[in-house]
Amino acid sequence: xxxxxxxxxxxxxxxxxxxxxxxxxxxxxxxxxxxxxxxxxxxxxxxxxxxxxxxxxxxxxxxxxxxxxxxxxxxxxxxxxxxxxxxxxxxxxxxxxxxxxxxxxxxxxxxxxxxxxxxxxxxxxxxxxxxxxxxxxxxxxxxxxxxxxxxxxxxxxxxxxxxxxxxxxxxxxxxxxxxxxxxxxxxxxxxxxxxxxxxxxxxxxxxxxxxxxxxxxxxxxxxxxxxxxxxxxxxxxxxxxxxxxxxxxxxxxxxxxxxxxxxxxxxxxxxxxxxxxxxxxxxxxxxxxxxxxxxxxxxxxxxxxxxxxxxxxxxxxxxxxxxxxxxxxxxxxxxxxxxxxxxxxxxxxxxxxxxxxxxxxxxxxxxxxxxxxxxxxxxxxxxxxxxxxxxxxxxxxxxxxxxxxxxxxxxxxxx
Amino acid sequence: xxxxxxxxxxxxxxxxxxxxxxxxxxxxxxxxxxxxxxxxxxxxxxxxxxxxxxxxxxxxxxxxxxxxxxxxxxxxxxxxxxxxxxxxxxxxxxxxxxxxxxxxxxxxxxxxxxxxxxxxxxxxxxxxxxxxxxxxxxxxxxxxxxxxxxxxxxxxxxxxxxxxxxxx
Numbered sequence: 183x184x185x186x187x188x189x190x191x192x193x194x195x196x197x198x199x200x201x202x203x204x205x206x207x208x209x210x211x212x213x214x215x216x217x218x219x220x221x222x223x224x225x226x227x228x229x230x231x232x233x234x235x236x237x238x239x240x241x242x243x244x245x246x247x248x249x250x251x252x253x254x255x256x257x258x259x260x261x262x263x264x265x266x267x268x269x270x271x272x273x274x275x276x277x278x279x280x281x282x283x284x285x286x287x288x289x290x291x292x293x294x295x296x297x298x299x300x301x302x303x304x305x306x307x308x309x310x311x312x313x314x315x316x317x318x319x320x321x322x323x324x325x326x327x328x329x330x331x332x333x334x335x336x337x338x339x340x341x342x343x344x345x346x347x348x349x350x351x352x353x354x355x356x357x358x359x360x361x362x363x364x365x366x367x368x369x370x371x372x373x374x375x376x377x378x379x380x381x382x383x384x385x386x387x388x389x390x391x392x393x394x395x396x397x398x399x400x401x402x403x404x405x406x407x408x409x410x411x412x413x414x415x416x417x418x419x420x421x422x423x424x425x426x427x428x429x430x431x432x433x434x435x436x437x438x439x440x441x442x443x444x445x446x447x448x449x450x451x452x453x454x455x456x457x458x459x460x461x462x463x464x465x466x467x468x469x470x471x472x473x474x475x476x477x478x479x480x481x482x483x484x485x486x487x488x489x490x491x492x493x494x495x496x497x498x499x500x501x502x503x504x505x506x507x508x509x510x511x512x513x514x515x516x517x518x519x520x521x522x523x524x525x526x527x528x529x530x531x532x533x534x535x536x537x538x539x540x541x542x543x544x545x546x547x548x549x550x551x552x553x554x555x556x557x558x559x560x561x562x563x564x565x566x567x568x569x570x571x572x573x574x575x576x577x578x579x580x581x582x583x584x585x586x587x588x589x590x591x592x593x594x595x596x597x
Numbered sequence: 598x599x600x601x602x603x604x605x606x607x608x609x610x611x612x613x614x615x616x617x618x619x620x621x622x623x624x625x626x627x628x629x630x631x632x633x634x635x636x637x638x639x640x641x642x643x644x645x646x647x648x649x650x651x652x653x654x655x656x657x658x659x660x661x662x663x664x665x666x667x668x669x670x671x672x673x674x675x676x677x678x679x680x681x682x683x684x685x686x687x688x689x690x691x692x693x694x695x696x697x698x699x700x701x702x703x704x705x706x707x708x709x710x711x712x713x714x715x716x717x718x719x720x721x722x723x724x725x726x727x728x729x730x731x732x733x734x735x736x737x738x739x740x741x742x743x744x745x746x747x748x749x750x751x752x753x754x755x756x757x758x759x760x761x762x763x764x765x
Contacts, residue, residue, distance in 0.1 A: 221750075224727040237650040237668050260599030264683065266673040267711035285648060303667060307642040311634055319646060322669045327659035329670075335657070336700075339670025351668040387623050390616065411612045414619035436612050438604040489703055518696050533724050546618070555614035576729025578607035582736040 208273030215593055216345030216573045218269045222260030223579075227569045230270070233341065233349035238285035241353035243277035243297060246344045246595045247370035248568075250274075250578050250588045252400045253513040254541055256470050258575050259336060261483070261490060262322065262515055263336040263574025268398050271332040272590075273299035274373045275343025276366055279350075279357070288354040294366075297350055297359035299374040300539035301329040301338060304355030313535030320351065326516060328537055336516060344571060346594035358544050361552065368551050370589065371558035376547055378538040379467070382511035385534040386463035390414035395452055395461040395501055397441065397494040399427040401561050402460075402511060403467030407435035408556065410465075419455070421448055421497075423473060426584040434560060440476055452501040460503035468494035469512025479521065499526050499533075510535030564588040657687040679707035 196505050217232040225401055233242055245547055254271050279293045289295060301321075302314035309317050320329030321338040332342015341348065350357055360369045379402050394410040396403045398423035410418045416436035428439035445451040452461055470490020473479060474497075482491030490513075497523050498508045508531055526533060551555040563586040566574045577585045609615050616623035636642050648668040655674040656665055676685045689696040715722050725731075733741035 191632065192664065211622045220711050220722065220727055221705075223720075224708075224724070226723070226727045236671060238648045239646075240668075260701075260704060263697045263704065265704055266675075266679075267704075267707045268673050270613075270672070299666070303646060305632070305646065307639055310639075319667040320669075322656050322658045322662065322666045323687075324691060325659045329666075329668075335673070336672065338666075339656075341670065357726075384618075384623065388619075389621065390619055411609055411615050411619075412618040413623075414609075414616040416609055432604070436607050438606075440604070478745070515692065515697075517694065551612075555617070572727050572729040573732045574729070576732045577736070580733070582732050582738065 198549055203449050207502055209348075215345035215568055216341070217272065217430055217568065217590075219265065219269045219271060220267055220538035223258060223564070223576075224304075225258070225520050226562060230345070233345075233347055235281060235283045235291065236349065237351055237441070238283040239352050239354050240283045241279050241286055241289065241350045241357065243275070243295065243343075243348050243350050243357070244280045244594050245275050245277040245346055245348055245592045246294070246307050246341050247277075247366050248272050248275035248345075248590045248592065249373075250344075250374070250590065251374055252402060252578075253469065254575070255579050256490065256513060256515070258579060259471070259483070261470060261486060262334045262336060266335060266339075269332065270341040270345050272342030272344030273331040273333055274350075274370060274375070275331070275348060276360060276370045276373065277343070277348070280347070280355060285306035286353045289357050289359070293357070294360045294369075295350075296360055296372050296544065297343065297348075298356050298358070298377075299330050299545070300537055300540060301331065301340065301351050302356060302541060303352050303535070304541075309355075312539055312542045313536070314539040314541045324516070337419060338414075344568065344590055346568070346592040356541065358541070358548075364551065365549070365559055367559035367589065368557075369562060371587075372544060372547055372551070373540065375401045375549075375561065375587070376405055376556060376558050377388070377540045377543045378402050379407075380409045380412075380510050380543055380547060381536070382406035382465045382467055383409040383415075385509035385511070385536070386410070386413075386465050387507045387509075387532070387534070388413035388415050388463050391416035392462035393417040394419070394463045394465065395457055395466045395498075396437075396467055396516045397419045397448075397498055398422060398469075398472075399424065399431045400467065402434050403465070404561065404586075405556075406432060406467050406511065406539065407437045407464045411436065411461075412550075413556070414418065417451070417563050419461070421445075424581055427581075427586060430586060448474075448497050449500045451483070454580045460506060461499055463507045463509065464498040464502040465509045466494045466498045466512045470514045470560075473511075475527055475548065482519070488519050489517040490519065492519035494522050495519065495521050499523075499529075499531065502529070502531060505531070507532045507534065511538070530560040561587045562589055568589055568592040659703060660690055677707075677710045679703040680705065698707065733747055 213229045218228045300315045302317040303319040306318040329338030394415045396407045406418045420431045420439045431439045442448045472491040473495035475493040478491040478493045482488035568590045686699045
C-alpha cells in the first residue's frame with residue numbers, strides 16, 4: 183500500500199479535487215440527523231448533509247448504536263482547544279456499512295462493524311508497532327495526538343458517530359466485523375470503554391497478587407478495576423465521590439470502593455491500607471474533569487490555566503509505592519498540568535499512558551465477551567433517542583438519575 | 598470511613614477470568630510495543646499511503662508535521678474571526694502556549710459567531726433545550742431552581758449596580 187517516495191508539499195497541493203472515490207453504495211439520502219455542538223454545554227440535534235467518501239479507503243456507516251463517553255464531556259464543557267461550532271461528537275459507535283470507497287476490500291456493504299474510536303491507517307511507523315492510537319497518517323492538526331472520531335480539530339477534525347451516518351476512514355483496517363452472536367449493546371462498548379479500561383489495567387503492569395488502586399468509578403474506571411483481576415491482582419480498590427457509582431463498582435468489578443469525601447486524604451487512606459507502602463499500581467481513570475482539589479478545579483476546569491484538573495493524577499503519583507506503576511487512561515488537554523513530578527522521580531515511578539490501541543485489543547476482548555468473562559452491556563444505564571442528545575449530555579455530565587452509561591439510538595438504527 | 602463495612606473482601610481466584618491475562622514480562626515493559634522499532638531500524642518510516650485525500654478545503658496543519666495526513670476531517674474549515682485566530686495559532690509549534698490558549702479564545706468567538714449565524718438565518722437558539730435543562734427539571738429541580746435563582750439575583754444586582762453608576 184505504500185509508495186517509496188515522500189509526497190512533497192507541491193504534490194499535496196496538486197492533489198485532485200472533487201474526485202469521487204465511491205464505488206459501492208445503497209444510499210439515496212442527502213441529509214441526516216446528527217448531534218451538533220454550539221458552544222460550552224450547548225448542543226442540539228439537527229439535520230446535516232450526509233457524510234461523503236473522501237478517500238478510496240473510506241466507508242460510510244449507518245450508525246446502529248452510539249454512546250456518550252466521559253471524555254466527550256471535555257468537549258461539551260469547552261475544554262479542548264479547537265472544538266469548532268457545528269462539530270458532531272461521538273467516538274463510540276457501531277453500525278452497518280452502506281457505502282465503500284474503491285480501494286476498500288476488507289469489508290463490504292451490509293457488514294455490521296465495531297468502529298474503533300481511533301482512526302488508524304494500520305501501516306505507518308506507529309501502526310506497525312501496534313500503536314493504533316498514535317497513527318501518523320490521520321491527524322494533520324496535531325503531531326502529538328492521534329485522530330479520533332468527533333473529538334475536535336485537535337484530534338483530526340473528523341465528525342463523529344452521534345449521527346445517523348458517519349464517514350469511516352481506513353475501512354480496510356479499522357472496522358471490525360461484529361460476530362453474529364454478539365449483542366450490539368456489547369459491541370458498542372468494545373469501541374472504547376472496554377478496551378480503554380483493559381489497557382488501563384494492562385499498562386499498570388499488574389503482577390500476580392498486586393494491590394491495584396483505580397481513581398474514578400466512571401465506566402472506564404469500573405472496567406479497569408474489573409480487568410485488573412484478569413491480570414492477577416490480589417486486591418482492587420476504587421475511589422470516587424459518587425456513591426451510586428461506587429456501589430455499581432462493588433457489584434460489577436468485585437472491588438472495594440470508597441468515597442473520597444468520606445475517607446479524608448485519599449493518599450493517606452491508601453497508605454494505611456497498604457502497610458504504609460502505597461499501592462503496587464495505580465490507574466488514573468478520571469482525567470481532566472476531576473473533582474476533589476479546589477486549586478486544581480479552579481485552575482484546571484474553570485480558568486483553563488491547566489489542561490484540566492489533574493487531581494486524580496496527583497493522587498495517583500502520591501498513592502503508589504516507590505518503584506510502582508502509574509497508568510493514565512484519563513484524558514487531559516494538550517497544554518500543562520500541575521502534578522508532583524518531583525515525587526515521581528524520587529519514588530522511582532514508572533508512568534505509562536496512551537490512547538487505547540483498540541484494534542490491537544479487539545480479538546482478545548471479543549473472546550472475553552463471548553466467553554462471559556466480561557459483560558459490557560451491564561454498564562448501560564440509559565437509552566435515549568438521538569433527538570434527545572442534549573438531555574443525554576446534561577444527564578451524564580451532572581450524574582442525574584444515577585446515570586453511568588448512555589446509549590443513543592439514531593432513527594436510522596430502526597430502519 | 599463509613600463505607601468500610603460494606604466492602605467485603607473476596608478471594609480473587611473465585612472471580613471468573615482471574616489471572617487469565619497475567620503476563621510476568623509486562624513489568625515494566627511497554628505493552629503496546631511488542632514489535633518495537635526505532636526509526637533507524639525502520640526504512641519505511643517516511644513512506645506514505647498510496648492514496649491521499651484531496652485537499653479541497655482549508656486544512657490547518659501542525660508545523661510539527663511535514664505534510665497533510667493521508668486522511669483528514671473536512672466538515673468545519675476555519676472561517677470568520679475565529680478562523681483568523683486559528684490560522685495565527687497554527688503558525689506555532691505544539692510546544693508553545695500561543696499555539697493552544699488562543700485556540701480556546703477562538704472557540705468562544707466561534708460560539709458567538711454561531712449565535713449570530715443562527716439569528717441571521719432566522720433561527721432563535723433554544724437555550725433551554727440545547728442545555729438539556731429538561732433533565733435538571735426532572736431529576737434535580739430544587740438545586741436547579743436554587744442555581745437559577747442565584748444567577749438571576751446576581752445578574753439583577755449587577756445590572757442595578759451598573760445602572761446606578763451611570764446616573765452618577
